[in-house]
Amino acid sequence: TVHSVSIIEIPKIIDENSRGNLSVIEKEILPFSIERVYYLYDVPSDAFRGGHAHKNLRQFLIPISGSFDVVIKDGQATRTITLNKPNKGLLIVPGIWRELENFSSGAICLVLASEVYDESDYIRDYEVFLEHKIR
Numbered sequence: 001t002v003h004s005v006s007i008i009e010i011p012k013i014i015d016e017n018s019r020g021n022l023s024v025i026e027k028e029i030l031p032f033s034i035e036r037v038y039y040l041y042d043v044p045s046d047a048f049r050g051g052h053a054h055k056n057l058r059q060f061l062i063p064i065s066g067s068f069d070v071v072i073k074d075g076q077a078t079r080t081i082t083l084n085k086p087n088k089g090l091l092i093v094p095g096i097w098r099e100l101e102n103f104s105s106g107a108i109c110l111v112l113a114s115e116v117y118d119e120s121d122y123i124r125d126y127e128v129f130l131e132h133k134i135r
């Protein structure tokens, strides 16, 4: 199994008067402070996103709408996690290869990130990723 990824449950406030749910992410539930927010949407069902690792970036992925799969690799094991509940997000730490696939129609992946965008933080070559892991 791949360690160092974890599902974090986002508090959900169920309305007493049947007005639907409200979930809130306060700073206490994340192990980093948010420097950037982005989201993936209108993703075709046969498309793949991700396909890289990060050296330093920590991220929290939330399926705000719909569902998608996150394939996680730590260089030894592979694990596929389906995200399909808007109050359950996935925390991904540095040094983990991730691929996103199987987006449902209308799916939206909201990402809260610990750093601003920095292309030099990416490892986009899987062989290079494996070399990093061995060292």
Ligand code: T46
Pocket: 036, 038, 040, 048, 049, 050, 051, 059, 098, 100, 111, 117
């Ligand atoms: C990740 C997965 C889940 C920016 O200019 N700023 C940004 O903040 C981001 C995230 C991307 N970009 C540019 C860089 C590329 O030219 O947008 C283009 C698409 O980015 P990328 O191919 O990295 O997109 P994904 O969906 O494959 O990966 C993204 C994140 O980059 C990555 O950190 O973990 O979503």
